[in-house]
Amino acid sequence: MTDKLLSIRNLSVKYKLRDYTINALEDISLDLNTGSSLGVAGETGSGKSTLALAIMKLLPKYAEMKGKIIYYDKNLLELKEEEFRKIRGSKISLVFQEPSATLNPVMSIKEHFLELFKTHIPEISEEEAIERASKLLEETGVPGARLRDYPHMLSGGMKQRVSIALALALNPDLLVADEPTTALDVLIEAQILELFKKLKRERNFTLMLITHNLGVLAETVEEILILYAGKIAEYGKIDKVFNEPLHPYTKLLLESVPSIQENKKLSYIPGSPPDLANPPKGCRFHPRCPFAFDKCKIIEPELKKVNDRFVACHLYYE
Structure with a gap:
């Protein structure tokens, strides 16, 4: 059914x-x-x-x-x-055509995830949020270590993978x-x-x-x-x-x-x-x-x- x-x-x-x-x-x-x-x-x-x-x-x-x-x-x-x-x-989540519509150039990838989790799950600790973010990146083919990077440090394909990870972060x-x-x-x-x-x-x-x-x-x-x-x-x-x-x-x-x-x-x-x-x-x-x-x-x-x-x-x- x-x-x-x-x-x-x-x-x-x-x-x-x-x-x-x-x-x-x-x-x-x-x-x-x-x-x-x-x-x-x-x-x-x-x-x-x-x-x-x-x-x-x-x-x-x-x-x-x-x-x-x-x-x-x-x-x-x-x-x-x-x-x-x-x-x-x-x-309901959206992946845009251009990753720039999702990624703020002055924020690190980690900061993007922290902002998302804190907005929707206020009680989450920073440690847990970072752990979840790292797993999401790995799941979408991005090394967890890239959390510290800024969007301009990533290739176009890598940026889109990060955008997908952000879109799926809250399941x-x-x-x-x-x-x-x-x-x-x-x-x-x-x-x-x-x-x-x-x-x-x-x-x-x-x-x-x-x-x-x-x-x-x-x-x-x-x-x-x-x-x-x-x-x-x-x-x-x-x-x-x-x-x-x-x-x-x-x-x-x-x-x-x-x-x-x-x-x-x-x-x-x-x-x-x-x-x-x-x-x-x-x-x-x-x-x-x-x-x-x-x-x-x-x-x-x-x-x-x-x-x-x-x-x-x-x-x-x-």
């Missing part, structure tokens, strides 16, 4: 700027069960990072958020910041990783992904891995959510979606991924993502879609169950 850890219902996020409004996310619904893993993919600007920041309630002040984010029957969007601070980092139920390997070279990227898989096996936390690189997700997660221009295009088990994609955007996205195992010509998605301050009527993908017909240009498709997954495309429910 699986327990529902996090449920998102009809989540919409708008960035209200002085002269215009950006519809960053619209009507997003998904479920995360305890111990499950979900990949979130899409082009730059699809809303992936906005989704991560919405879950963490770290959106800028000019963002307007509607809908529900339910964590164990509690709507996180209704909590005051003081209440949510007890959840952020301890129950969260859910770890959200937002493009955690984008700034790393291919070899270090592979090592960090192996680390995520190892830690998930050992700790059994729920993982949401956000990336624009579909190859990263293939062996890492169980389910995948494809975002396009702030809306869900397709959502289901990753093997089903990868082997038999239904949404035209998913198909084109997969065909544009290079492979060393197949001798195939790479395709590309024509055109550019829409302006989210003024999205097109109907399906947001129709200006780029090779299968679009008149209905696609007028009526926005609903996200509906089609066989073994959810898809938002008129081709499947005429």
Whole structure:
């Protein structure tokens, strides 16, 4: 039996700027069960990072958020910041794309851990906090002796390992990783992904891995959510979606991924993502879609169950 850890219902996020409004996310619904893993993919600007920041309630002040984010029957969007601070980092944690978003350059690695533990576990002794920090570093592939170092003394891959150790320090139920390997070279990227898989096996936390690189997700997660221009295009088990994609955007996205195992010509998605301050009527993908017909240009498709997954495309429910 699986327990529902996090449920998102009809989540919409708008960035209200002085002269215009950006519809960053619209009507997003998904479920995360305890111990499950979900990949979130899409082009730059699809809303992936906005989704991560919405879950963490770290959106800028000019963002307007509607809908529900339910964590164990509690709507996180209704909590005051003081209440949510007890959840952020301890129950739901985030690994940023850039370690600099986590690591303060004027603080040693030890000081980062001490501040974290003292904030959430005031009664902890400094000795115990340092011991825990050292074990966490070792667990993520960083020698415990690096506690005395400052961020500038670490390589990019080492900084990201420290960020992961900090994110897991309080044993969260859910770890959200937002493009955690984008700034790393291919070899270090592979090592960090192996680390995520190892830690998930050992700790059994729920993982949401956000990336624009579909190859990263293939062996890492169980389910995948494809975002396009702030809306869900397709959502289901990753093997089903990868082997038999239904949404035209998913198909084109997969065909544009290079492979060393197949001798195939790479395709590309024509055109550019829409302006989210003024999205097109109907399906947001129709200006780029090779299968679009008149209905696609007028009526926005609903996200509906089609066989073994959810898809938002008129081709499947005429």
